[in-house]
Amino acid sequence: MKPAAALTLILAGATVIGATGAVADRPALATAPDAAAAVTPAPRAWARPGVPARVTADRWARVRALDLDLNSILSTRVRGGHWGAIVVSLTRGDTLFTRDADDLMQPASTLKLFTTGLALDRFGPTYQIGTDVLRDAPVDANGTLHGNLYLRGGGDPSLSTRFLGWAQSPMDRLAQEIAAAGIKRVAGDLVADASAFTDKPIPDGWKRRYLSAAYAAPVSALSLNENVVWVAVTPGARRADVGLEPASTAFTVSNQVTLRPGRTGASVAVYRSSEGGLDVRGWIGAKSPTRRYSVVVDDPPRFAAGALRASLAALGVTVTGDLRDGTTPAAATRVASMESPPLVDIISQMNRESINHVAELLFRDAARATAPDHIGSVEAGRAALDQFLSAKVGVPAGDVRVSDGSGLSVQDSVTPRAMVSLLAYAHSAPWSSAFHASLPVAGESELLRKRMRYTPAQGNLHAKTGTTNTVASLAGYVTAEDGEILAFALIYNGGDRWNARTAMDRTGALLASFSRE
Numbered sequence: 001m002k003p004a005a006a007l008t009l010i011l012a013g014a015t016v017i018g019a020t021g022a023v024a025d026r027p028a029l030a031t032a033p034d035a036a037a038a039v040t041p042a043p044r045a046w047a048r049p050g051v052p053a054r055v056t057a058d059r060w061a062r063v064r065a066l067d068l069d070l071n072s073i074l075s076t077r078v079r080g081g082h083w084g085a086i087v088v089s090l091t092r093g094d095t096l097f098t099r100d101a102d103d104l105m106q107p108a109s110t111l112k113l114f115t116t117g118l119a120l121d122r123f124g125p126t127y128q129i130g131t132d133v134l135r136d137a138p139v140d141a142n143g144t145l146h147g148n149l150y151l152r153g154g155g156d157p158s159l160s161t162r163f164l165g166w167a168q169s170p171m172d173r174l175a176q177e178i179a180a181a182g183i184k185r186v187a188g189d190l191v192a193d194a195s196a197f198t199d200k201p202i203p204d205g206w207k208r209r210y211l212s213a214a215y216a217a218p219v220s221a222l223s224l225n226e227n228v229v230w231v232a233v234t235p236g237a238r239r240a241d242v243g244l245e246p247a248s249t250a251f252t253v254s255n256q257v258t259l260r261p262g263r264t265g266a267s268v269a270v271y272r273s274s275e276g277g278l279d280v281r282g283w284i285g286a287k288s289p290t291r292r293y294s295v296v297v298d299d300p301p302r303f304a305a306g307a308l309r310a311s312l313a314a315l316g317v318t319v320t321g322d323l324r325d326g327t328t329p330a331a332a333t334r335v336a337s338m339e340s341p342p343l344v345d346i347i348s349q350m351n352r353e354s355i356n357h358v359a360e361l362l363f364r365d366a367a368r369a370t371a372p373d374h375i376g377s378v379e380a381g382r383a384a385l386d387q388f389l390s391a392k393v394g395v396p397a398g399d400v401r402v403s404d405g406s407g408l409s410v411q412d413s414v415t416p417r418a419m420v421s422l423l424a425y426a427h428s429a430p431w432s433s434a435f436h437a438s439l440p441v442a443g444e445s446e447l448l449r450k451r452m453r454y455t456p457a458q459g460n461l462h463a464k465t466g467t468t469n470t471v472a473s474l475a476g477y478v479t480a481e482d483g484e485i486l487a488f489a490l491i492y493n494g495g496d497r498w499n500a501r502t503a504m505d506r507t508g509a510l511l512a513s514f515s516r517e
Helices: 004-012 042-046 053-075 108-123 170-180 300-314 343-353 356-368 378-393 416-428 432-437 497-512
Strands: 015-017 023-025 082-089 095-099 130-135 149-152 190-193 228-235 240-245 253-260 266-272 278-285 291-296 323-325 333-339 462-468 471-479 485-493
Touching (some): 053 082, 053 095, 053 497, 108 378, 108 471, 130 170, 170 300, 170 333, 190 300, 228 253, 228 266, 240 253, 240 278, 300 323, 343 356, 416 485, 471 497
Parallel strands (some): 149 190, 190 323
Antiparallel strands (some): 082 095, 130 149, 228 240, 462 471, 471 485
């Protein structure tokens, strides 16, 4: 960290937000060689025609007090680690506080703000993402398709129970359209087409221990249920019943769960078999409700295609061939399609619940729009993000370095100044309302529901959170007591993230109560 005296730099030289939204320095209006000497000469230097010196003195004192209070909050009660922070007034165009704002730091899930901005800038809030089913041969009068059926993914992250509920699988809807098109039998294969993205399911920098968790499921252009399958165990009349939600023929399931009369509990474990199936073992009480256990899918395209096959079978449509991967022929005929909800709804779910899977798919979707081969990848996403930040946001090359779109990679790094520059640009962008609405609200919603309650920040501050074992971050907006809109980025890298989070909440409350008047 830099010494505390360096924090008075913002009082020595005002800063402005440029036309692009970037935060940039301008020549100093007053000098502040150290913390003690800053207060006396500054009011006269700030005075403007028609503005009494006493008023400017009061405003200077309040900004100075805010600087000292914020520095104290970030410097006490947090054991070790590294802070990067910046607070900017979007209303007045000046910077109120900065601390190592140009240092590269791991952002955790606040990186999703960059993915959000990129996707909204590329597509707009009403954009929808499609998933198609196509055929490569005709259907005869008896309803037999003499060829293959292709399930082509377009990178839609909303094909899940989170968006559609438990009542019906997305594959059920597609199966109904296929049956309505007159297809009763597929004489060929059911082909899973995930070619819209490069075949790299695990981004660089994801720790190995993440990979069995639902928040780090593999990435694919053809993804179903966020690439997590639920194993549902239900007590039956004589034995336990085991099923998959959503149903998929991609797995064989071995049911080794016993039924225990009179019991209400359960002890069940799910193992992967050597043949790629699932072994379900343990016991469940006869009086127990259905128990569900999540399993991360290691082959998302096959899982999705197997779910479509299961949905077709439930409607009496048979597929005589195999499940396999492949690419849809250019001349194939569309049979069924499904559109995602509008992008504004998807990003709201993503940011409010901090869903890594959604961020990864949107990051690659945005890249496809400008990639030379129109294939989504981290490399193409990085290039698209760099172009967006340099051309529109005004962030220098190298201030944002990403290896994924969610912030889960330990190789991601950003500067707090770059993050606030993005917030400043987003605040005035055509899609500003969608960006703002996607953020949790302090004391009221999602990941901020229990934070900053009963403070001036409740119902006021809205921001994206970020948390890993070594990162705590918070970035967003708050309205100060005098009506100013403030944008802020607070990033802590270190081992004392719980105390760091408390410091962030105190900062949010202090900013909400700030006034220059």
